[in-house]
Amino acid sequence: MEVKVRPLECWNDFKKYRERYYKNYLEAKDKGGIRWAGSAWAFDAIPHGLGEDVYPLTGEPYGATCAFFHEFSRQCLETIERKGAARDLCGYMRNYWGSIAQNKYLLADGSIVEPFPRPDFNFTIHICCSHAKWYHYAAELENGVPTYAVDISVGPGYLLDDKKINYVVKQLNDAIPWMEKITGREYDDELLIKAVYAEADAMSTWAKICKLNQARPAPLEEKSMFSLYVLNLINRSDPEVAKLYHKLYDEVESRVKRGIGALTHEQFRFFTDNPPPWAFLKVYRYLEKEYAAISLGAIYTFGLGGGWIGMDEKGEKWIWEPAPTPEEAGVEITNREEALRWTAEYNLRYRASWQHEYSHWIRKLETYQMIKDWNADAIIMHINRGCELWNMSTLEVRDYLVKKGIPVATYEGNMADPRDFDEARTFNVIDSFMQSLGIERISEK
Amino acid sequence: MGKKVEEVPQLKQFREWFDKRHEYAKEWKRENGGKIVGYYCTYCPEEILYAAGVLPVRILGSHEPESITRPYLHDMYCPFCHDTLAQGLQGRYDYLDGVTLAQSCLHMRQSYFSFVDRVPNIQWSYYMHFPHGVNNPHATPYLRWELEKFKSAVEEWTGVTITNKELDKAIEIYNKNRQLMKKVFELRRGEKPPITGLHAMEMVVSSQVVDKKDHNEILESFLEDLKDVEVDRETGTRLILIGSEDDDRSFLELVEYGINYPATFVYEECCTGARYFWDEVRPNEDRLMALAERYVKRIPCPAKDWAAGELIRRRFQHIEKVIKDYNVQGAIIAQMKFCDPHELDIPSLRVLFDKNNVKHLTLELDITQPIGQFRTRVEAFLEALGEEDLFF
Ligand code: SF4
Ligand code: SF4
Numbered sequence: 116m117e118v119k120v121r122p123l124e125c126w127n128d129f130k131k132y133r134e135r136y137y138k139n140y141l142e143a144k145d146k147g148g149i150r151w152a153g154s155a156w157a158f159d160a161i162p163h164g165l166g167e168d169v170y171p172l173t174g175e176p177y178g179a180t181c182a183f184f185h186e187f188s189r190q191c192l193e194t195i196e197r198k199g200a201a202r203d204l205c206g207y208m209r210n211y212w213g214s215i216a217q218n219k220y221l222l223a224d225g226s227i228v229e230p231f232p233r234p235d236f237n238f239t240i241h242i243c244c245s246h247a248k249w250y251h252y253a254a255e256l257e258n259g260v261p262t263y264a265v266d267i268s269v270g271p272g273y274l275l276d277d278k279k280i281n282y283v284v285k286q287l288n289d290a291i292p293w294m295e296k297i298t299g300r301e302y303d304d305e306l307l308i309k310a311v312y313a314e315a316d317a318m319s320t321w322a323k324i325c326k327l328n329q330a331r332p333a334p335l336e337e338k339s340m341f342s343l344y345v346l347n348l349i350n351r352s353d354p355e356v357a358k359l360y361h362k363l364y365d366e367v368e369s370r371v372k373r374g375i376g377a378l379t380h381e382q383f384r385f386f387t388d389n390p391p392p393w394a395f396l397k398v399y400r401y402l403e404k405e406y407a408a409i410s411l412g413a414i415y416t417f418g419l420g421g422g423w424i425g426m427d428e429k430g431e432k433w434i435w436e437p438a439p440t441p442e443e444a445g446v447e448i449t450n451r452e453e454a455l456r457w458t459a460e461y462n463l464r465y466r467a468s469w470q471h472e473y474s475h476w477i478r479k480l481e482t483y484q485m486i487k488d489w490n491a492d493a494i495i496m497h498i499n500r501g502c503e504l505w506n507m508s509t510l511e512v513r514d515y516l517v518k519k520g521i522p523v524a525t526y527e528g529n530m531a532d533p534r535d536f537d538e539a540r541t542f543n544v545i546d547s548f549m550q551s552l553g554i555e556r557i558s559e560k
Numbered sequence: 561m562g563k564k565v566e567e568v569p570q571l572k573q574f575r576e577w578f579d580k581r582h583e584y585a586k587e588w589k590r591e592n593g594g595k596i597v598g599y600y601c602t603y604c605p606e607e608i609l610y611a612a613g614v615l616p617v618r619i620l621g622s623h624e625p626e627s628i629t630r631p632y633l634h635d636m637y638c639p640f641c642h643d644t645l646a647q648g649l650q651g652r653y654d655y656l657d658g659v660t661l662a663q664s665c666l667h668m669r670q671s672y673f674s675f676v677d678r679v680p681n682i683q684w685s686y687y688m689h690f691p692h693g694v695n696n697p698h699a700t701p702y703l704r705w706e707l708e709k710f711k712s713a714v715e716e717w718t719g720v721t722i723t724n725k726e727l728d729k730a731i732e733i734y735n736k737n738r739q740l741m742k743k744v745f746e747l748r749r750g751e752k753p754p755i756t757g758l759h760a761m762e763m764v765v766s767s768q769v770v771d772k773k774d775h776n777e778i779l780e781s782f783l784e785d786l787k788d789v790e791v792d793r794e795t796g797t798r799l800i801l802i803g804s805e806d807d808d809r810s811f812l813e814l815v816e817y818g819i820n821y822p823a824t825f826v827y828e829e830c831c832t833g834a835r836y837f838w839d840e841v842r843p844n845e846d847r848l849m850a851l852a853e854r855y856v857k858r859i860p861c862p863a864k865d866w867a868a869g870e871l872i873r874r875r876f877q878h879i880e881k882v883i884k885d886y887n888v889q890g891a892i893i894a895q896m897k898f899c900d901p902h903e904l905d906i907p908s909l910r911v912l913f914d915k916n917n918v919k920h921l922t923l924e925l926d927i928t929q930p931i932g933q934f935r936t937r938v939e940a941f942l943e944a945l946g947e948e949d950l951f952f
Binding site for chain 2 (some may be wrong): 281472473500504
């Protein structure tokens with residue numbers, strides 16, 4: 116059956132925000148502003164308290180942008196390998212380091228400028244083996260940028276206790292005078308509080324948008340979602356981001372009501388796993404065009420910047436329901452201590468992608484429940500050599516899903532190293548998988 | 561005339577313990593009737609297990625090729641993780657009652673969880689959320705809390721209440737082991753180190769797989785006997801070994817015994833070397849706080865060594881001190897393939913060695929080593945270092 120499709124009306128708003136973001140970081144100093152750099156998972160509400168002219172650059176989306184522009188990525192990777200960086204390290208990080216080492220900065224449209232804009236400070240978190248060390252070495256490459264990483268390795272949300280939360284809160288608390296000292300600015304708690312509210316709003320709203328994709332036909336396909344979810348990874352505590360997500364939510368909700376889908380034909384619904392090979396998003400196009408197969412998302416796309424309830428209290432079941440915002444939870448945030456506690460707890464408890472690092476069981480339950488709740492037919496897993504964290508447990512998850520009777524295909528690749536991907540082989544994997552499931556090519560129908 | 565080091569009986573004992581670690585453990589169990597817990601990472605607070613009458617033994621690889629772990633662990637995970645899981649799947653750890661991991665790198669974490677689920681004899685497991693940020697001031701009190709939970713879990717499992725008295729005893733035995741091994745290491749600062757890196761590695765790794773009481777006894781007499789040793793080998797280039805679980809003898813044998821240019825490891829900065837035992841537990845009324853202090857403040861593993869406000873790596877500070885104290889001339893960076901935490905330090909480590917005029921060579925270790933290839937590279941490295949000596 117043919118499905119009605121429409122382009123997303125707020126597409127350009129998202130595109131423009133992203134373009135502005137990279138430019139703002141570049142031009143921050145012209146306006147007397149502050150630049151900071153860190154992981155997309157950094158507690159980005161904290162630097163907001165330094166003023167309204169504070170501009171972040173988050174490393175993973177920047178690394179992904181580099182990877183998307185193959186040639187620039189190749190130059191970055193080769194430059195940093197000459198300095199002794201191993202090829203199996205995080206692909207985003209190598210692109211980021213290589214960009215600094217070349218002293219070249221990439222804008223969202225692919226244009227390259229020099230020099231690479233040096234941050235006033237690095238502020239990040241540490242959960243995979245790379246995060247803090249990424250910025251430690253970046254700081255050295257940039258002649259000693261002050262660097263502060265927050266250890267968040269306290270375990271999954273359902274095992275949180277006060278002492279675990281306090282450990283993170285104390286580190287956040289120490290970061291504030293540290294930032295004041297570096298920037299010479301006085302910290303404004305009101306701005307922090309505003310940012311913390313905005314962060315939860317943006318993350319929970321993204322989760323609500325993902326839930327809408329349970330509809331048939333699905334209103335969004337994952338390739339487009341990559342351009343939408345990213346705002347939560349570049350500047351989620353900016354109230355403008357939450358506003359954009361509300362706008363998107365309204366539009367997607369209306370698409371569902373009107374039966375508007377993302378693809379003209381939807382004969383096969385699948386999930387993916389892991390960040391995609393950014394330089395080869397054509398894999399998604401191929402699946403759409405040849406098989407009318409729609410990717411509904413992934414624990415990656417949903418969970419990276421989404422706030423979800425996650426594991427139940429007993430650790431037995433994963434719940435794909437949006438996490439409550441302070442307003443929904445009936446919490447009023449009135450001072451610094453409450454703001455820090457809220458942002459620490461919200462992220463530790465509800466950021467889906469921080470949960471499954473702590474056991475493959477969490478990831479098994481999370482993935483299985485997603486396939487069930489969104490009514491997917493299968494999962495196509497990217498065995499991603501570019502990220503050791505996202506690749507953790509993937510084979511155990513595959514084994515689990517197969518035993519549960521869910522069709523699983525896997526292909527190898529690298530999210531951020533375009534040299535490390537076999538296109539022909541990937542298409543072969545897809546064709547054989549579809550054949551084995553009896554899914555016909557739409558061109559043959 | 562003194563003895564040759566090879567004739568010192570304690571070295572044979574260390575080697576035998578290392579080689580026959582599984583037999584030792586089974587024998588220990590027969591004799592003591594106690595439980596045995598395997599641990600992976602050296603951040604495991606062994607003292608707590610020991611105080612409950614449990615024997616902690618480190619799970620190590622075998623350096624034999626295997627292909628049974630591929631369905632569970634991706635190829636890009638380090639060989640050590642594959643190797644340890646393979647040992648479990650092959651039943652070589654069939655005497656373990658439990659297994660535990662003090663949170664360290666991601667690779668080991670995955671390997672641990674697969675081990676827990678897939679090795680049938682494991683009745684008890686404990687994953688401790690050990691902090692990663694050991695350079696921040698809040699890590700110690702936080703770890704104290706995690707240790708408290710660990711202690712309760714061990715008590716519940718074993719049915720033994722761990723008293724302060726038992727903890728003190730365990731700490732004393734463990735500290736003694738650390739002190740004795742440190743004394744042995746300090747003998748290597750001299751012009752003619754009495755033992756090689758191979759011996760040191762066998763000493764340290766054996767301490768990870770046997771009852772520390774037994775190990776201490778041998779160490780004490782070892783120190784006595786070392787006084788009479790007549791060093792008959794040429795020290796040659798004084799090397800530091802930098803790495804992780806570097807317990808592959810073939811590699812150490814090659815460098816110290818298999819090359820035309822003499823060389824001796826005078827220090828191993830690895831978790832099968834100094835990182836394991838260098839720091840002691842300092843007495844504190846609050847025993848768990850004492851343990852937390854020790855494990856947070858020890859020479860950090862690269863996985864935990866990063867900036868928390870100050871751009872320093874404590875491990876690097878330690879290495880710089882060792883370079884001076886042990887008169888190090890060359891460094892071999894034994895990089896476990898795919899090991900991110902170590903790889904992440906390598907570009908900066910190279911800068912550190914350059915700054916200290918220490919020549920360095922990086923070799924990538926796998927489950928088994930390409931000895932032929934390594935020989936050529938190590939030979940060229942040592943030759944170049946020797947030539948420099950001639951001219952400067
Ligand atoms: S390895 Fe993965 S989780 Fe870690 S920094 Fe890179 S992309 Fe992020
Ligand atoms: S060698 Fe590296 S990756 Fe492997 S277990 Fe050790 S620290 Fe982890």
